[in-house]
Amino acid sequence: MNESAFRQALERLGKGKPAPRGAGGTKAPAPKARPARQADPTQRRRKFVQDGDVRVEHHSMATGRATPRAIHAQQEDRSEIEQLRHKVQFEQKLREQAELRLSEAQAQIRSLTTRIGHADVIAAEHKGKLAAQDTELLAVRADLYNAREENDQLREELARLKSRQRTADPRPAPTQATTPQDGTPADEPEPVKWWLR
Secondary structure: OOHHHHHHHHHHHHHOOOOOOOOOOOOOOOOOOOOOOOOOOOOOOOOOOOOOOOOOOOOOOOOOOOOHHHHHHHHHHHHHHHHHHHHHHHHHHHHHHHHHHHHHHHHHHHHHHHHHHHHHHHHHHHHHHHHHHHHHHHHHHHHHHHHHHHHHHHHHHHHHHHHHHHHHOOOOOOOOOOOOOOOOOOOOOOOOOHHHO
16 A cells, blocks of 8 residues: 555545546546635644654643643542552551550560569579578577487486486385374464565
C-alpha cells in the first residue's frame, strides 16, 4: 500500500463515485475547496500517531478550565495523599506507643534488676549469718556432748564413792526414839513462834 492508494480511497469516500484510474482524455474535476473553519482554541487539531511516535499531552492545571478527568485525578491524588498522611500519623502513634512501652519495660527491668541485686545481697548476708549460727550450734552441741560425758563420769564417780563409803563406814546401832519428859506427846508438833520473825 502506498500513499496514492490512500488518496484514492479518500476521494472515493468524499465524492461518492470512483475517480478515473487512467490518465485518459478526461480531466478529473478539481476538488471543491472546503470553506476554512475558524480555529477554535478549545478544539485541537487531531494528529495521527506514526509508528515509533509517542503522543504526549500537556495539561496545565493552573490555567484554563480543568477537565473532569483532571479534577477527578486531583481528587484521587488528594485522597491518596490524605490516606498516606493518616497512615503516617498512625504509624507515628504506634511508634510512640512502642517507644513508651519500651521505656516502661526498660524501667521495670532496671527496677527488677535492682530488687534482684538487693535480694542477692540480703540472701548472702542471711547465708553468712546462717553459716555462723551453724558453726556456733555445732560448737554448742560439742560443748553439750562434752558436758554430758563429764556429767556421766561424775555420776559414776559419785556412785563409786558412795558405794565405797557404805562399805567402809560401820553402821551405827539404831537408837530408840526418846520421849520428851515435859509432858507433851511425841507426835505433837512444836508450836511456831511467829512473833520472832
